[in-house]
Amino acid sequence: MAASRRQQIRRSILDAAIIEFSRNGLEGTSTQAIADRAGLTKPQLHYYISSKEELYDEALQFIVAEWKHIFFMSTESDADPAHVIVSYVTRKIRHAIERPEVARLFAREVARGATALSRHWDDLAASVDQSTAIIQSWIDQGLIRELDPLIFQMNIWAATEYFAEHGAQARYLLGVSDGEALDADRLIRETAELFLARAGLSAPDDRNASAMGTSEGGTSDP
Amino acid sequence: MAASRRQQIRRSILDAAIIEFSRNGLEGTSTQAIADRAGLTKPQLHYYISSKEELYDEALQFIVAEWKHIFFMSTESDADPAHVIVSYVTRKIRHAIERPEVARLFAREVARGATALSRHWDDLAASVDQSTAIIQSWIDQGLIRELDPLIFQMNIWAATEYFAEHGAQARYLLGVSDGEALDADRLIRETAELFLARAGLSAPDDRNASAMGTSEGGTSDP
DNA sequence: AAACGATTTGACCATTTGCTCAGCTTAGTT
DNA sequence: AACTAAGCTGAGCAAATGGTCAAATCGTTT
Known part of the structure; x- marks a missing residue:
C-alpha cells in the first residue's frame, strides 16, 4: 500500500549499504557485497542505483537525518x-x-x-x-x-x-x-x-x- | 649494527602499510597503494613481503607491541x-x-x-x-x-x-x-x-x- | 489476448586486484 | 676480471572490480 515495491527495495538496498559501508568504507565495499546483502544480483542493484558513490552519499544523508x-x-x-x-x-x-x-x-x-x-x-x-x-x-x-x-x-x-x-x-x-x-x-x-x-x-x-x-x-x- | 638496507626497506613498508591499513582496512587497501606510499613498485613490494594478509598481520603484531x-x-x-x-x-x-x-x-x-x-x-x-x-x-x-x-x-x-x-x-x-x-x-x-x-x-x-x-x-x- | 512499461537476467566491458616470473641490473666477494 | 647472489623490472596471469546492454520476463491495463 504505502510503500511501493520499488521503495521497499531501495530501502533494503540502503540498509545493506549502510552495513557494508560501515564495515569497510566506500572503497573497501564492493557493489557485489551490497547486492548480496540486499538479496539482489549486481545488475539488479545497478538498476536501482546510479553509482556506488551516489549510494554512499545517500547513506550518509540518511544517517545525518537520524543523527540529528x-x-x-x-x-x-x-x-x-x-x-x-x-x-x-x-x-x-x-x-x-x-x-x-x-x-x-x-x-x-x-x-x-x-x-x-x-x-x-x-x-x-x-x-x-x-x-x-x-x-x-x-x-x-x-x-x-x-x-x-x-x-x-x-x-x-x-x-x-x-x-x-x-x-x-x-x-x-x-x-x-x-x-x-x-x-x-x-x-x-x-x-x-x-x-x-x-x-x-x-x-x-x-x-x-x-x-x-x-x-x-x-x-x-x- | 647499522640497519641493513633490507631491514630499512621492510620498515618503510611496515610504516606505509600501517597508514594505509588504518585508513581503509585490510580489504580496502591495495598493495599498489602500499607500494606507492613506500616508494616501491608493486613487484618490488612483493619481493619483500609474502602476501598482503601476512603484512597486515605483521602490522598488527608491531602495533600490539607498541600498545602494551x-x-x-x-x-x-x-x-x-x-x-x-x-x-x-x-x-x-x-x-x-x-x-x-x-x-x-x-x-x-x-x-x-x-x-x-x-x-x-x-x-x-x-x-x-x-x-x-x-x-x-x-x-x-x-x-x-x-x-x-x-x-x-x-x-x-x-x-x-x-x-x-x-x-x-x-x-x-x-x-x-x-x-x-x-x-x-x-x-x-x-x-x-x-x-x-x-x-x-x-x-x-x-x-x-x-x-x-x-x-x-x-x-x-x- | 495484445500491448505496455516496469523489472530481471546473462553475457560482457575495461580496469584493477593480488601475485608471479623470467630475465635484467647491481653490489659484493674471490 | 670473473662469479655470485641479492635486488629490481616489464610483462602478464586469473580473478574481481564498477558498470552496461540487449534480450527476456513480469504485471497491468486495455
Missing part, C-alpha cells in the same frame, strides 16, 4: 543540568548500541575528514555551539562546576560513541556472549555518572541515592 | 590513585595524538571482532583484569569512590581513543587549523579531570602543582 535527533543537547533550556546530561548520555548510548552501523559509518566519515559530510558540517557545528552556550550558561549561573564546555562535549561523544565502535570489545570485557544483549542500563548509569561527577552534580532523584554514599561528592578545588 | 607500553595502568602499585589515573590518561592521549594511525588500526581490528588479534586478546584481557584489580583495591581501601572498575576503564579508553579516531573533528571543533598541533595539555588536563572527579579525587599533587597547570605545549615531538 540524538546528537544534540536538548533545547529544553529550563530543564536542570543533571536531567539534560543524563538524557543526552542515555540517548547517545542507546543509539550506539541499537544502531552501531549508523554510528560507525558516521564516525568513519568524520574520521576521513568528512568530505562527503561537508554540507552538513555547519549544521553540526552550529548545534555544538548551541550546546556549548547552554553549558556555559550553567557555569555562569553556578549550577555546575567550571569546565571547558567543548572538551566536555567531546568527552561525552567519545564515551558514548565507544559502544558503537567497540561493542565487540565491550561485550568481551564484560563477559557478555554474542547473542546476549549488553546491559545498557548499567552502562548508561555508570557513564552518566562520569559526567555528572565532573559537573559536580549527583544523579537526578529517582531511587534512593545509595551510590553517592561515600565522602559526599568531593567538592574539591581544581 | 601504553595500554595498561601502571604497575607501580604504591603510587596514589590520582597520580596513576593522570599518568594513564596522559600516556593514552599522547599516543593517540602522536600516532593516530597506530591507535586507529588497533581500534579497527578490535571493531572487526579482532580475529587477527585473537592471539593477543588474552594478553590484553589479562592486563585489563589486572587494572580492574588495582582499581578495586582502591575502592576497598576507601581511596576512591565506589564505581564499576570495568566500565571506568572502558570510559577512559573511549575518551582517550577519541583523539586518535576523531582528531580531524576535534581540530575542527576546537578551531585548530590543519598544520597546527592540538593543545594536548589542555585536552589531557580536562579529560583527566573527568576521571578524577568520577573517582572523587582532585588533581595531584602539591609538590609540583604547576606541572599540571601551565606547562603549555612544549612536549617533545617526533
Whole structure:
C-alpha cells in the first residue's frame, strides 16, 4: 500500500549499504557485497542505483537525518543540568548500541575528514555551539562546576560513541556472549555518572541515592 | 649494527602499510597503494613481503607491541590513585595524538571482532583484569569512590581513543587549523579531570602543582 | 489476448586486484 | 676480471572490480 515495491527495495538496498559501508568504507565495499546483502544480483542493484558513490552519499544523508535527533543537547533550556546530561548520555548510548552501523559509518566519515559530510558540517557545528552556550550558561549561573564546555562535549561523544565502535570489545570485557544483549542500563548509569561527577552534580532523584554514599561528592578545588 | 638496507626497506613498508591499513582496512587497501606510499613498485613490494594478509598481520603484531607500553595502568602499585589515573590518561592521549594511525588500526581490528588479534586478546584481557584489580583495591581501601572498575576503564579508553579516531573533528571543533598541533595539555588536563572527579579525587599533587597547570605545549615531538 | 512499461537476467566491458616470473641490473666477494 | 647472489623490472596471469546492454520476463491495463 504505502510503500511501493520499488521503495521497499531501495530501502533494503540502503540498509545493506549502510552495513557494508560501515564495515569497510566506500572503497573497501564492493557493489557485489551490497547486492548480496540486499538479496539482489549486481545488475539488479545497478538498476536501482546510479553509482556506488551516489549510494554512499545517500547513506550518509540518511544517517545525518537520524543523527540529528540524538546528537544534540536538548533545547529544553529550563530543564536542570543533571536531567539534560543524563538524557543526552542515555540517548547517545542507546543509539550506539541499537544502531552501531549508523554510528560507525558516521564516525568513519568524520574520521576521513568528512568530505562527503561537508554540507552538513555547519549544521553540526552550529548545534555544538548551541550546546556549548547552554553549558556555559550553567557555569555562569553556578549550577555546575567550571569546565571547558567543548572538551566536555567531546568527552561525552567519545564515551558514548565507544559502544558503537567497540561493542565487540565491550561485550568481551564484560563477559557478555554474542547473542546476549549488553546491559545498557548499567552502562548508561555508570557513564552518566562520569559526567555528572565532573559537573559536580549527583544523579537526578529517582531511587534512593545509595551510590553517592561515600565522602559526599568531593567538592574539591581544581 | 647499522640497519641493513633490507631491514630499512621492510620498515618503510611496515610504516606505509600501517597508514594505509588504518585508513581503509585490510580489504580496502591495495598493495599498489602500499607500494606507492613506500616508494616501491608493486613487484618490488612483493619481493619483500609474502602476501598482503601476512603484512597486515605483521602490522598488527608491531602495533600490539607498541600498545602494551601504553595500554595498561601502571604497575607501580604504591603510587596514589590520582597520580596513576593522570599518568594513564596522559600516556593514552599522547599516543593517540602522536600516532593516530597506530591507535586507529588497533581500534579497527578490535571493531572487526579482532580475529587477527585473537592471539593477543588474552594478553590484553589479562592486563585489563589486572587494572580492574588495582582499581578495586582502591575502592576497598576507601581511596576512591565506589564505581564499576570495568566500565571506568572502558570510559577512559573511549575518551582517550577519541583523539586518535576523531582528531580531524576535534581540530575542527576546537578551531585548530590543519598544520597546527592540538593543545594536548589542555585536552589531557580536562579529560583527566573527568576521571578524577568520577573517582572523587582532585588533581595531584602539591609538590609540583604547576606541572599540571601551565606547562603549555612544549612536549617533545617526533 | 495484445500491448505496455516496469523489472530481471546473462553475457560482457575495461580496469584493477593480488601475485608471479623470467630475465635484467647491481653490489659484493674471490 | 670473473662469479655470485641479492635486488629490481616489464610483462602478464586469473580473478574481481564498477558498470552496461540487449534480450527476456513480469504485471497491468486495455
